[in-house]
């Protein structure tokens with residue numbers, strides 16, 4: 001049995017027995033891990049309520065050797081960033097929860113990925129503290145970075161089939177943009193406004209830019225379909241992004 005200490009982000013928690021939790025975390029050193037946190041549901045928990053989704057902390061856990069199906073055992077979790085700004089604003093929280101669900105689905109267990117780690121930490125920080133006007137762009141960039149970190153980045157620099165630079169359509173099965181000729185042959189190809197194509201490329205390159213409502217809508221639809229195609233299912237939290245609830249609603253901190 002090895003003991004491992006690593007920065008970690010709580011993705012989700014599942015009640016387990018009267019007093020314990022099973023916790024999915026994304027860790028910098030080990031990628032996605034599943035630990036059992038004994039006593040975490042007790043009033044006087046050794047984890048002091050820090051094992052909540054969206055909390056970034058330092059995790060110490062015991063790794064069970066030679067048993068791939070055995071749960072690792074959490075020993076300590078010291079919060080580094082509770083991301084309070086995310087929890088106090090539904091619009092920010094929905095985006096944060098969605099990104100952690102996306103990461104949890106894309107990440108293989110025990111496969112560390114520095115690119116994914118950097119992307120999620122930066123995105124949650126920006127969602128918690130950044131200006132409200134930039135939330136959409138933060139989300140798009142994070143989604144594209146997480147998709148890329150899983151090796152699924154769409155071809156955005158030219159036609160996915162022939163590499164030609166003049167493109168006008170997007171095909172999810174073909175894996176990205178298509179030129180006129182290849183778009184004609186691909187029944188799944190869809191026309192995308194030129195502005196949306198350019199914006200998508202700029203976002204994938206990590207540029208900070210303003211995105212108008214119409215272009216944001218086109219990109220949202222495209223990313224939803226792209227992600228659903230690759231995961232083979234629609235993410236539970238995706239609906240929060242398309243059907244907006246009243247914004248700026250205050251909610252209490254989760255207990």
Ligand SMILES: [Zn+2]
Pocket residue numbers: 159160161162163164178179180181182
């Ligand atoms: Zn082509």
